[in-house]
Amino acid sequence: MASLQHISLVHLLGYCLTQNGERYLVYPFFENGSLDAWLFADVHKRSHLTWALRYQIAVDVSKALAYLHHDCRHRILHLDVKPANILLDGSFQARLSDFGISRSMERDKTNVMTRARGTVGYLPPEMLVPKAISAKSDVYSYGMVLFELLGGRRNFQSTVEGETQQRRNTYFPKIARDKIKEGNLMEVVDRCLVNTGHVTESEVELLGNVAFWCIQENPELRPNMNDVVDMLEGRKMVDVPPDSPMFVVNFLDIESEYIASKSDKKDAVRSSSNRENTPLSANTISISIELGR
Known part of the structure; x- marks a missing residue:
C-alpha cells in the first residue's frame, strides 16, 4: 500500500514495531476527521458541507477508486467504501482510507473469490x-455513499417507536426512487442544503442518476469507476437508470431485526420510556460472511 500514490488516497508515512511486538502504521493527521462525523451530525455541522463541497467529495472519491481499479499494477478492491473511511483535510478535500480488508487482483482477472x-x-x-x-462491488458501495451525500442521512436505518416498540425500517435509496418518480427531486436533498438556496438542481439529478446506476443489483449494469468520473465531470452522458427491484432491502430488514434483537437483550433492564425512538442503524455494523467454494 505504501507504493500507492494518488492525491485522493491517504498515504502511508511509515510504520514501527515496539519491543512488545505491537505494530503501528503512521498516516497523516486530517483536521476534519471522517465524513460521517459531518454528514450524520446536527443541522449546524451538516450545513458546513455545502452542496459544492459534497459534489467535490463525490468526485474526489470516484477518482481514488478509479485509480485503484484501473491505474495500479494490480487492481485493488477496497471492499469497505463508506463515509467513515473517507477522511477530510483542513479544506475538506476527501481522501479514501482504511485498506484493512482490501484485496489485490491481477489485471487480466475480472473477479475474485474472497x-x-x-x-x-x-x-x-x-x-x-x-x-x-469484482471492482463493481466497490461501485455499489460508492453509490450508497452518493445517496448519503445527497440526503445527509444514512442509507439504511431502523428505529424503535412508540409504546408498542414497533420497529420501523427506512431504506433511503428506495425513498429517493419514489420521490423522483413523483417528480419531487429536491425532496431527496438534505433539507439544510435546500434552505440555503445554493443547490444546483441539474447536479442533483446527475448525482442521483449516477447513484442509481452504481447500486444496480446486477453488477454488469453498474458503470466502472472511470466512467463514473467522466459522468460527474460532464464528459459522459448519463442515461436514466433502469428501475431496480432492490432485493437487498429484504436482507437489510432481516439483519436489522437480528441487530435489534441483540440490542433488546442487552437493554432489557431499561424502561421503555428510555428506549423510544432509539436509532438502531445497521450502517455501523461490520460483518464477515464465509463464502462457499
Whole structure:
C-alpha cells in the first residue's frame, strides 16, 4: 500500500514495531476527521458541507477508486467504501482510507473469490451470496455513499417507536426512487442544503442518476469507476437508470431485526420510556460472511 500514490488516497508515512511486538502504521493527521462525523451530525455541522463541497467529495472519491481499479499494477478492491473511511483535510478535500480488508487482483482477472467482509448498508448483493466479487462491488458501495451525500442521512436505518416498540425500517435509496418518480427531486436533498438556496438542481439529478446506476443489483449494469468520473465531470452522458427491484432491502430488514434483537437483550433492564425512538442503524455494523467454494 505504501507504493500507492494518488492525491485522493491517504498515504502511508511509515510504520514501527515496539519491543512488545505491537505494530503501528503512521498516516497523516486530517483536521476534519471522517465524513460521517459531518454528514450524520446536527443541522449546524451538516450545513458546513455545502452542496459544492459534497459534489467535490463525490468526485474526489470516484477518482481514488478509479485509480485503484484501473491505474495500479494490480487492481485493488477496497471492499469497505463508506463515509467513515473517507477522511477530510483542513479544506475538506476527501481522501479514501482504511485498506484493512482490501484485496489485490491481477489485471487480466475480472473477479475474485474472497470472504465477504464489510459494513451492512454498503455491501452489494453479490457479497451476500456465494459469488465472486469484482471492482463493481466497490461501485455499489460508492453509490450508497452518493445517496448519503445527497440526503445527509444514512442509507439504511431502523428505529424503535412508540409504546408498542414497533420497529420501523427506512431504506433511503428506495425513498429517493419514489420521490423522483413523483417528480419531487429536491425532496431527496438534505433539507439544510435546500434552505440555503445554493443547490444546483441539474447536479442533483446527475448525482442521483449516477447513484442509481452504481447500486444496480446486477453488477454488469453498474458503470466502472472511470466512467463514473467522466459522468460527474460532464464528459459522459448519463442515461436514466433502469428501475431496480432492490432485493437487498429484504436482507437489510432481516439483519436489522437480528441487530435489534441483540440490542433488546442487552437493554432489557431499561424502561421503555428510555428506549423510544432509539436509532438502531445497521450502517455501523461490520460483518464477515464465509463464502462457499
